[in-house]
Amino acid sequence: MNKTSFALKGNIFFTPAPGQLAIYPESYLVCVEQKVAGVFAQLPEQYKDLPVEDHSGKLILPGLVDLHVHASQYAYRGLGMDMELLQWLEANAFPEESKFADPEYAEKAYSIFTQQLLHSATTRACIFATIHRPATLKLMELLEKAGLCCYVGKVNMDRNSPDILRETCEESLAETRQWLLDSAAFTKSKPMLTPRFTPSCTDELMAGLGKLQKEFGVPMQSHLSENLSEIKWVSELCPGTRFYGEAYEQFGLFGGECPTVMAHCVWSGAEERARMKANGVFIAHCPQSNMNVSSGIAPIKSYLLEGQKVGLGSDVAGGAHLSIFRAMIDAIQCSKLRWRLVDQNTPALTMPEVLYLATKGGGAFFGKVGSFEPGYEFDAIVMDDSNLPTTRLCSLPERLERMVYLGDGAPCAKYVQGQRLF
Amino acid sequence: MNKTSFALKGNIFFTPAPGQLAIYPESYLVCVEQKVAGVFAQLPEQYKDLPVEDHSGKLILPGLVDLHVHASQYAYRGLGMDMELLQWLEANAFPEESKFADPEYAEKAYSIFTQQLLHSATTRACIFATIHRPATLKLMELLEKAGLCCYVGKVNMDRNSPDILRETCEESLAETRQWLLDSAAFTKSKPMLTPRFTPSCTDELMAGLGKLQKEFGVPMQSHLSENLSEIKWVSELCPGTRFYGEAYEQFGLFGGECPTVMAHCVWSGAEERARMKANGVFIAHCPQSNMNVSSGIAPIKSYLLEGQKVGLGSDVAGGAHLSIFRAMIDAIQCSKLRWRLVDQNTPALTMPEVLYLATKGGGAFFGKVGSFEPGYEFDAIVMDDSNLPTTRLCSLPERLERMVYLGDGAPCAKYVQGQRLF
Known part of the structure; x- marks a missing residue:
């Protein structure tokens, strides 16, 4: 031994x-x-x-598992919380993320994030970086050195983003391919495809990512059915789809052979839920973020009862706290409000249930973990x-x-x- | 100077x-x-x-103001949170509070509470003790020594309580009178009448407390319209009343000359709100407790807009955290969920609004404070x-x-x- x-x-x-x-x-x-x-x-x-x-x-x-966190947003957690999702993205997320074009800034910011994650109770995480390949690789290097086991995503965005944070489709795919190749340098840090969300990715980009996924066999993460105004926007952007998840699934990016984790799923309807279950899509429940950006309360107890795969996410910086213990409490409290205000047929989550979500529930995304x-x-x-x-x-x-x-x-x-x- | x-x-x-x-x-x-x-x-x-x-x-x-906290429940904050209000009172609150018959236990427990309050951001508080006069005086002494300025209440309970935590009406009134006299020993710690809530006080006791209030001119605190099952119970106990607040008001215990603070007011209807406003009753908003015991979300923004007097309360141990900063965040987050799930005509609370609640809003109960x-x-x-x-x-x-x-x-x-x- x-x-x-x-x-x-x-x-x-x-x-x-x-x-x-x-x-x-x-x-x-x-x-x-x-x-x-x-x-x-x-x-x-x-x-x-x-x-x-x-x-x-x-x-x-x-160890606790964080299925959804934006490392590049760590610097402004707890800021701009009086705004709703789309306004907050414009005012906070995009300007901050654009700074990661500068490798020096990226190293400084990601070092702070990595140290905080290291000393937290989280042992595994699915992490959003930014569109920038060198900065994303730096984050993977820092996490690897810290001894953490994380999936990290170079973000893809080729529309509906400020100029300073938008790639062309060709750039985005070429950089993603190069980054997937570069990522072979790491053993604990692993790459996952990360189209930000449907509004920021053209069909062409999504189709290209679908091909890359088949070629490299990597998992994928994104956002799904978080906020009513976002869902309405997606339905306008993708007139051929019946539900938000189909905007991913039409390009093969919705579970199945390659594991997929979707953040939020606050407003997923029956069809979407059926596809998620059939495809084994993981749900990253981020209750604090869902409160902070006024999204609502995801029906997590129902998801558990119907056999969905569910874990917890801090969603820093939509969530202000990196702690998954905090996410456990938030999940319980939100589920109690959901019972009281929305659906009295579905009981609240309990402590043993949220501990499951925080460990084995999210851990299953990583294999036999949690x-x-x-x-x-x-x-x-x-x-x-x-x-x-x-x-x-x-x-x-x-x-x-x-x-x-x-x-x-x-x-x-x-x-x-x-x-x-x- | x-x-x-x-x-x-x-x-x-x-x-x-x-x-x-x-x-x-x-x-x-x-x-x-x-x-x-x-x-x-x-x-x-x-x-x-x-x-x-x-x-x-x-x-x-x-300094921050905590308009509602149970010092005698501090030992079990963060415990039994998978229960609803009335079940949780039976299982947790009552057994713990009965221990304060023992002055030695009371001193030990209240010393921990006082030290935690001292080192928190809270400078003023309205505090529930227990039915026990010596223990309540001990708490007042500890707070006074620490330099804090608090209202403290010896609790009154003569029905619907376990034997070990129930007074007769005569005892309760006699002990309260003696305690009001004893309280003259303090300058910073001040007494306030504290009928626990309508279900635990007979009409006879309430009438006696109304007389004591007139005689001593002290303020009063209690619970109001916290939880739907509690409200239903009160309407059964007080068939002559049109709303919960009237169960206090019929005995003169609902604001007016002597300041009154009512915890929660999650479900106060139009009539109750009108009486609260007319009588200048203070509302102690305890958002975390309202989540933990599945009560709901009080319409605090509406209360502010209609000119009610509102402050924040930790409601330890219905709330797990003594921090009024935490109560500020909870208040914002709950108000966002209320906007999303209950009433899209009333916007969420903002940081400057909850800072007002935590300082000047609650401080007004103490005079020119906050x-x-x-x-x-x-x-x-x-x-x-x-x-x-x-x-x-x-x-x-x-x-x-x-x-x-x-x-x-x-x-x-x-x-x-x-x-x-x-």
């Missing part, structure tokens, strides 16, 4: 299924060659010589809740809930693919 | 009216004998000998936003927004009535 085989001792939590919370008090989580070997009350004979890292008293969880079941990649975080004062003796489920609601979200130790990052 | 006369230098913000944000870059905020004398770009001649505390580069705001206009009591907090990394050069309104959304909410200096607490 190599140095990536060891055991952690502590209070171990994971969610084998939505709403199902497995808890192992003061137990051993065994990692053998970067993968989970199992969770044991006592260390079994065959593992007795493994080094044990003692986190007794603390909470050990699978659980402590045997064979899963060993991504773990250790949370110290001793700094939250109380007079109350809390049970382990209570400590988990308190930590999620009240903690600062920063782990005291973090492991990705069996490697300890800090 | 005594030692409570001085000046602060820094970037000064306040809101003279809802939505109106006054900003004075690197200016002087002058305190003369515990009151604001004014804000000046240069220190005027008559104040040139005042000591200046230099907070250059930092943000100086009026602004830096001349003559206001000198309550101020100093916020250091230098630990929020960004590549962006932010304007002062942007720094305010960022600090509210992203900061940890802890001031680096705090003043109440001209006294520096840290």
Whole structure:
């Protein structure tokens, strides 16, 4: 056994299924060659010589997964929040993203983002960069050095964007091809196709990306049915489509062989949902962003009940917070408002359900990730809740809930693919 | 001039009216004998000998006001959040509150609460204790020692409560009278009548409290129209009333001569709103709690437009967070969802509006509190936003927004009535 085989001792939590919370008090989580070997009350004979890292008293969880975050928007999170989506894109997102044409600016901004992500509870993420190939490669390099395992996308935009942030279709495809080739330099940072959203990509560009996807076999991410005015716009731009998702699917960019994650899906109708389920499209639920840009509340509980694949996203900077613990709370709170104000037939999300979304739900996009079941990649975080004062003796489920609601979200130790990052 | 006369230098913000944000870059905020004398770009001649505390580069705001918080629930904030209001009261609130019969437990729990409140951005609060007189006096003593200016209420409950947390009507009135007399020992901690809510107080008790209010001239706090099942219950308990507020008003306990603050008002109808406005009843908007216990979203923008008196409340432990900055964000986010899902004729709340609610709006309950206009009591907090990394050069309104959304909410200096607490 190599140095990536060891055991952690502590209070171990994971969610084998939505709403199902497995808890192992003061137990051993065994990692053998970067993968989970199992969770044991006592260390079994065959593992007795493994080094044990003692986190007794603390909470050990699978690393959290952020299915949707814009690294290039990190600098202005928490700004311009009094605007709606399309206005906010014009005023905030586009001017900031144009700065990433400058590699020096990109390195500075992405270094801040990478350090914040590293010290958060997130171990995996699907990340939007910008249209700029060198800056995108720099981000991939920084993430790789930090030890994180992320999908990163060079963004494609050839219409409805300011001059300073618009490619021609030919440029966009050529740069994307080159970037896919360049990305082979990395092992933990992986490329994914990233047409920003339908309004910013011509049919020609989408068709070209569809071909690139077939050629390179890479996954894809974009935005879907986020906001009513955006959906109306897409229906005007794509008169031949019956629903927003079809604007992607007509070019083969909607799941199927290559994994696809779509952010938001706040207003997806029955047809779109049926296609998403059939194609195994992942939904990145970004509740805070959906509040901040006044989009609404996605019917996540219904998605779970109908068997959709769902995870959580911070959507920085539509969301102001990188913390996926915060996204868990936001998801619960929004689902309660949805129950009260929109649909009293669908109950609210619970803590075990949102923990599932934050771990195994989103982790499935990365393969066997987000659980402590045997064979899963060993991504773990250790949370110290001793700094939250109380007079109350809390049970382990209570400590988990308190930590999620009240903690600062920063782990005291973090492991990705069996490697300890800090 | 005594030692409570001085000046602060820094970037000064306040809101003279809802939505109106006054900003004075690197200016002087002058305190003369515990009151604001004014804000000046240069220190005027008559104040040139005042000591200046230099907070250059930092943000100086009026202290925040929490119009509704349960000190006795602090120990279990962030717990049991998967329940609705009435279930959560039975499972969490009542068992915990019963522990405050033990003065030793009360001192321990209230010490934690007081220290957390002291180091938060809150300078004034309206606080629920429990039914226990000695514990309530202990809380008032701890707050007074910390230098905070709070209204505190010994709670009244003589029905629909567990045996361990129920008084007889006679006991409740006698203990309340004695507590009002005992409270004369304090100068900063002041008593306010606190019938928990209509379901837990008989008519006889309410009538007795109405008489006590006339005799002692103290303000009053309670809960109003929080949750649909609660409202239905009240209408069954009080068949002679046309709306929930009338259950208080019939005993003279609904504003008028003695200031009244009612928490929540999520579902107040036209008649109730008219009476609240006529009587000058304050509304404590507690958006996080209204999400957590699935109550809904109060129409706060409409309340502002119709001239109601409104402030913010953390409602710990229905709300998990003591931070009124967090309540400001929650209020904005909820108002955006309300616009999207309930009433597209009423726009969302903005940052300058929620800052008003958090300062002058709630502060008005305490008199001339919550602004830096001349003559206001000198309550101020100093916020250091230098630990929020960004590549962006932010304007002062942007720094305010960022600090509210992203900061940890802890001031680096705090003043109440001209006294520096840290």
